Amino acid sequence: MPTRCSSTLRIAALLACALAMPAFGAEAAPPAPPPIADFFNNPAFSDANLSPSGKFLAVRYSNDNKRDRLIVIELATNTIKVAAQFSDRDVDTFQWVNDERLVLDTTDKSVGPGDAIYAPGLFAVNRDGSSFKQLVQVSGSFVQEHGVARTTLPADHYLVEQKGAQASDDVYVINPKRDGLDEGGEIKYVNLVRLNTVTGRAETIKRPGPAQGWLLDHKGDPRLCIALEKNIETIWYLDPASKEWRQIASFDAFLGGKDAFTPLAFGPDGTLYVLSDAGKDKMALHTFDLAANKVTEKPLVALADYDFSGRLITSRDKLLGVRYLSDARATVWFDEKMKALQATIDLALPATANMINPPARPDSPWVLVQSYSDKQPEHYALYNLDTGKFTSIGSTQERIVPAQMAEQELVRTTARDGLTVPAWLTVPNGKRKNLPMVVLVHGGPYVRGNEWRWSADSQFLASRGYAVLEPEFRGSTGFGTRHYRAGWKQWGLKMQDDIADATKWAIAQGIADPKRICIAGASYGGYATLMGLVNDPDLYKCGIDWVGVTDIKLLYTGHWSFTSDMSSAYLKYGAPTLIGDPEKDAAQLRATSPLLQAARITQPLLLAYGGADRRVPLYHGKKFLEALKEHNQNVEWVVYQEEGHGWSLPKNRIDFWGRVEKFLARQIGTP
Known part of the structure; x- marks a missing residue:
């Protein structure tokens, strides 16, 4: 080199x-x-x-x-x-x-x-x-x-x-x-x-x-x-022979089903490649039989521990290979x-x-x-x-020196009901025992949270001396259908237990100091931060929530001041099964509402929201702040008025993470 x-x-x-x-x-x-x-x-x-x-x-x-x-x-x-x-x-x-x-x-x-x-x-x-x-x-x-x-x-x-x-x-x-x-x-x-x-x-x-x-x-x-x-x-196919559209598949867009698949790409010879679980737990790369209108039985690429995610690599007339993601890309x-x-x-x-x-x-x-x-x-x-x-x-980050960065590994933790929960662990260089730790919860939540690669958030925290644990709790995608579906309607419940159980694993391994653990996250991760403080007050000493959901029902009812960027079809047909039905599951949604449970949160909190957010609008944060301050005065609050669902401007990213650094130093930093 x-x-x-x-x-x-x-x-x-x-x-x-x-x-x-x-x-x-x-x-x-x-x-x-x-x-x-x-x-x-x-x-x-x-x-x-x-x-x-x-x-x-x-x-x-x-x-x-x-x-x-x-x-x-x-x-x-x-x-x-x-x-x-x-x-x-x-x-x-x-x-x-x-x-x-x-x-x-x-x-x-x-x-x-x-x-x-x-x-x-x-x-x-x-x-x-x-x-x-x-x-x-x-x-x-x-x-x-x-x-x-x-x-x-x-x-x-x-x-x-x-x-x-x-x-x-x-x-x-x-x-x-x-x-x-x-x-x-x-x-x-x-x-x-x-x-x-x-x-x-x-x-x-x-x-x-x-x-x-x-x-x-x-x-x-x-x-x-x-x-x-x-x-x-x-799914419609434009047949090159007849030059007419014909239907080749139909299924539930939000909940999937045994016949569901995701089109990926066409190969040089006209073969259609799709993603399908074919009745098994993991999604794999298959071809699609356009004559019989069905996914072929034998996969082209299948991974033992991961759903297939990737793309084709082709020349003018040949399929050269397939890029895929397991723990890392290959x-x-x-x-x-x-x-x-x-x-x-x-x-x-x-x-x-x-x-x-x-x-x-x-x-x-x-x-x-x-x-x-x-x-x-x-x-x-x-x-x-x-x-x-x-x-x-x-x-892409020319000032970063690799020798100054921390190692990341994928560990496997076990939830209290026996489900295996992968988690990404990043620890500061040369240190692995009795560390202050940040449990960083990904958003979505029905997405894959991370992969083996350099991450600004976790590497920044590690550079400041913190271990970082990022659980792929149930409901996270990429680890099979069973893992994904186990998270349906489990906001604040088993999804939250997975995060707590992964945290206890890090304590049992001697990695995390049990008296110096903070939970943090954005969007759903912000919601899980708040519910973590509610459900496990002795486990987490503080919380950092940015652009976090504070009440599930607010996602449905909306507010006069904004228009949600979530489609009405998803809110009507997908969210009631994945998250919870606002009528049928009303009691559960009340019990898992950080807004309604705010009186139980006494730990220090850093809250940050975007004034132009259309996914989790500012009123989520404002209503929660009002409810929280009646019982908890140890709250830092910041609004970035021009920002949406996350921080797009460097000045705001630098300001926010500077606040995070000071907040963590006060709450769980090394004495």
Whole structure:
């Protein structure tokens, strides 16, 4: 592994040796912990993608903490061009249309969701910066740079992040149609629009029903439409022979069932790949028989301890391999050359998980490699197949020194009813016994909380001397159907017991000091924080809740001051089974309401909410604060008025985690 810049690529003053690949076996960390900003600032380098031929590399990068711009490097000559930049916004999502042209949308990283006034828009540009064209409006206004034409689609059109064939000037955008005129209206259906990035010509695709999602085939043509009526999801297939839509499946969108599956992608030969549990506990990768309209019995990729989650890796005419997630991300290669290449790169980079991304139609010796570990934030490098050498591109957290970071491992704990509950444990370097500990509860809750990789939250806490435990309590996805369904209607009950039992495991192992444990989390994690203080007052000495639910019933009843971003279909057909029915389960919801149990919380609390949150609006926090302060004066309260469901601005992330650091030091820090 070279520790200095390769001579094969220079990215001028932008991406020169300052972003050289870090040495994975660096010396011991200095005693002073890294500054908060090193964990929570926006990165200078944030993404890179090879062109379809592999001859060009597109990079999103900001210089001197200014606006993110799109840069293209011709790899054979090291020629660098700024393809797109804006004075009042940042380049956000970008992708290659073909080897000559790119498409991109925008964001404004200087404002929070509450202050955002522009939609992302859509723009196309040649790799040398020429032929710049605005394709979609930005909330009714027009970017005046580059002589942008005014022949644009309305702002409610958004890029489809599917590559397709990358062999024409066309891309697809989606156009959601809502009840009402504003962005708060519910989506009735989603149109798919084919858009030419040179002429701006647009053509709406015929849809077979109230579409909510679309899937392109390997040639870049619409092939699957996912429709939703009430709680029923119907999957339609556009048959290339008849050129007509036909129904291939129908099932409950929220609760699933034995015939349910999730479409993943089409292979080069037209095979449809789907995710299905096929009547077993774990989700696996299967093919779908389009003639018989059923999932094939034998899986292509199945994992013993995890649901399959991942994507296909293809060339122009071949399925090369499958990327998947177990504890960490890895690849199973079907192509022998790629299998050998993986072995070579893993030998050169033994301390990291290494994701190889080949170009779609290789016509150069370069592949893009993304490497990461629990201690190493994601790092991008080019690998030259001819020379066998790496060339560093950049790290997404360039100030982080791996040697200063903590190790993370997946442990298995046992709940009081015998259920195995995985948990992520991060401990400070060189320490493992009798530590102050933060139990960090993930949101969702019906998602997977974490994976083996660098995490700003847990690494920051570990850098301050705390062990961090992140339980994948029942209801978390990714660990099988039984684990997931065991969490239905268990908010504040068995889900809460799993978190407490994992905490007691850490005490029994001698890792956690039983007198210095704090529970923390956002969204559902905030709810679990509050219920942890209610249910287990002797276990947790303090709590940190940001954007947390304070009463389940409030999710249903809403408030005059806001419109929820949760669909009425989910609240009607999904939430009553997954969370609880507001009428039939009223007694349970009262017993598991932090708002109604506030008098039982006497531990110190840090509460933080976003003024523009549409998932858990500010009144959740305000009502809870009112109820809490009658009995508990040891409460710190902060509102970030411009923020939504989480902190998007570095200044707010740095401020919040600075408050967390001081709060923890007062409550459970080392005497």
